[in-house]
Amino acid sequence: MSTKKSVILAFLIALGIIFQLIESFFPVVMIVPGYKIGIANIVGLFALYAYGPKELTIVCMGRIFLAALLQGTLFSVPFVLSLTGGIFSLIAMVIGFRSNVFSIYGVSVLGACFHNIGQVIAITILYQQFFMQLFLPILLALSIVAGLCIALLSTQILKRMKGRFV
Numbered sequence: 001m002s003t004k005k006s007v008i009l010a011f012l013i014a015l016g017i018i019f020q021l022i023e024s025f026f027p028v029v030m031i032v033p034g035y036k037i038g039i040a041n042i043v044g045l046f047a048l049y050a051y052g053p054k055e056l057t058i059v060c061m062g063r064i065f066l067a068a069l070l071q072g073t074l075f076s077v078p079f080v081l082s083l084t085g086g087i088f089s090l091i092a093m094v095i096g097f098r099s100n101v102f103s104i105y106g107v108s109v110l111g112a113c114f115h116n117i118g119q120v121i122a123i124t125i126l127y128q129q130f131f132m133q134l135f136l137p138i139l140l141a142l143s144i145v146a147g148l149c150i151a152l153l154s155t156q157i158l159k160r161m162k163g164r165f166v
Contacts, residue, residue: 088118
């Protein structure tokens with residue numbers, strides 16, 4: 001990996017952390033407690049389509065670990081939820097991307113949906129609270145909307161940045 005590419009990925013991680021921190025300041029009052037749109041996923045989707053799956057993994061995992069470290073939640077329940085959702089999301093997005101069946105919108109929606117599926121599985125295992133699975137249909141509906149919005153923003157950024165990245 002070239003130095004230029006490493007620096008760009010570091011900037012993407014930093015930008016993702018900033019987006020995640022900013023989003024944490026604005027609580028979204030919803031039916032589902034703790035729901036966030038996931039604005040930081042713009043950076044991950046950009047990394048996937050600008051560079052590829054390996055870079056997506058570096059950016060997303062780096063963002064999750066470093067943001068948890070900065071917020072003081074490393075290895076806590078919110079970190080485990082974020083990591084589980086991130087891993088599920090990563091796997092779904094890479095499979096969707098490599099299949100060449102989905103557009104950037106489909107890949108983004110897959111990532112958003114599987115992020116919530118991973119979090120519901122994690123919270124069910126951690127707390128043995130099986131009623132949390134009742135929130136899954138609402139979370140998936142919200143994920144579709146959030147995934148489409150994230151993809152729309154990522155598409156605009158990719159168009160404007162065309163040819164400007166390594």
